[in-house]
Amino acid sequence: MEKTEIVRSRTVVMPGTDIDTDQIVPARFLTTTTRKGLGKALFADWRYDKDGKPKADFILNTPAAAGCKVLVAGNNFGCGSSREHAPWALIDFGIQAVISTGIADIFRSNSLKNGLVPVIVDQATHTWLLANPGVEVTIDVASCELRLPDGRSVAFPLDGFSKYCLLNGVDQLGYLLHQSDAITRFENERAWKP
């Protein structure tokens, strides 16, 4: 996992609520056995017509979206299937942070494990971001702040451990492996065995 300290970018806005992971990566792309190259499957059914040509009116196909690293999405983004292919595809496409009023639990957890920053903001900030697509924002992981172009700064929640992992590009497996003695003790001492 890469280190993520600051994400600075224009925003691309998808205002729809409850955008599920079946939209982010449709199931027929899940027959892959690696995480690589999923960017082309991102939002495939919204992005391409039935002949596989990009739809000019889909937001991610517009010139304004080119190079954007921050996605502002409607409430409850990433609901549904647990497929980690969803954050893999977003990252492969170039997205580094998602801002919403609500992000589904499993998607949020998967995102943090891949360096995609989930940014939960209040309703007023969200409404402003939806109304002002393309503004340049800065997401500062160390201070858990989203900075808007008018100078406002909005705090977002991120637990200390997730922050540490993002800032240092550390994956959690290393931490878990360090707990090996405690795990062995737990296995030996528990009252019943599965």
Added chain:
Amino acid sequence: MSGRSLFQKVWDDHIVVPESADTPAVLYIDLHLTHEVTTPEAFNVLRSRGLPIRRPDLTIATLDHSTPTVPITSLKDLDVVSEPAAAAQIRTMIENCEKNGIRMYGYDSDSRGIVHVIGPELGATQPGKTIVCGDSHTSTHGAFGAIGFGIGTTEVGHVLATQCLLQRRPKTLAINVEGKLPRGVTAKDVILAIIGKIGVGGGTGSVIEYRGTTIRGLDMEQRMTICNMSIEAGARAGMIAPDDATIQYLNGRPLAPKGADWDAAVARWRALPSDADARFDREVSIDVSQLTPMVTFGTNPGMVVPVTDAVPVSDDASFRKALAYMKVEAGKPMLGMPVDVVFVGSCTNSRMSDLHDAASILRGRKVAKSVRMLVVPGSVQVQRQAEAEGLDKVFREAGAEWREAGCSMCLGMNGDIALPGQLCVSTSNRNFEGRQGIGARSVLASPLTAAASAIAGTIADPRPLLPN
């Protein structure tokens, strides 16, 4: 100090290292269920880091998602019927399990099936366990009083390497369900009504405990249907306290404890239900005594109405987009909408009681000519039992296709799909855009409603067709 909830008891029993302000808890996992789609990359990561599987004995594997539901007897057949990528994925899974000593219930096993159907069927799912799977419907296993939740592929790797996960304690949400279910109204209608009430994000960050007299009166299969769809309300997991029904269901199953171990396990399970003074972060109540069969009209499971109702009206942009995709009109009745495909199956509704329900409507009747109907058992065990009872004949004689066990048309990745624009009444759990095939329109319903709609060729109320 107030008493502990069912969730709290199971959670406390699995803490290897407690949670602190800086670090999540290290939670021990008793049972890891795996399938072909969300594991290959996890094995890749372990291989590249030279890490062994810590407890291969606590992981079981099956083939369900990308596996075809037409008969195949060997891997050679797979190359004929499946897309090359799907066949490769299945081969990879089989190889990964062989190399790592993981029990695989594959094509040569009479216990293969949808991962959430076979866990309980084998007796691997038990009260008080922590159960995870790279699949969001792992919430199904909560029906037994286990904590079951879906994880991503990175976490699949964590469990393989350490048998543990890093977790923050979720909130608790009690859903009290009271009232006697009217005839023709099933567990599926109850959970759809609950999701309609609390919304698709209503359970975010929470573990639900379903309680109340209605829940106590449900059999284990119906309880699984309820817990299965907890994730559709955004919840981490859904649980139901174990009781006599739970214990009776598990008794004698292949992987259930035996002899003195069984007695000890039962004593432990009896102590799991929430204490009378347990507190929940939130409580919701629902009376189901007047409930009707429910159907979805939109593109998420929270967009749901009684089958006899009209499509609701709203100005919300996402709502209007969903209606446009579904080609349904606000204010128009759901009854009578033409149906192209009917799917009875998936981890929500593919067990014996679901097939009995569908058969009770189909027996002696014909599926409408304009409708393609698929009935797909959740496991080889269910398939065998249904065939022994002659249900396959009932389905075939009615004009439905009777298939091999698997996820089938629940998600469009194994060859079973609805075509663009087709309306599919489905007993599965997700009516997301394109879930059942590009451009396919899904209407979620119970097996009774699905079967009645197959006969009518339009969305139909099953109650007039119920046998006496």
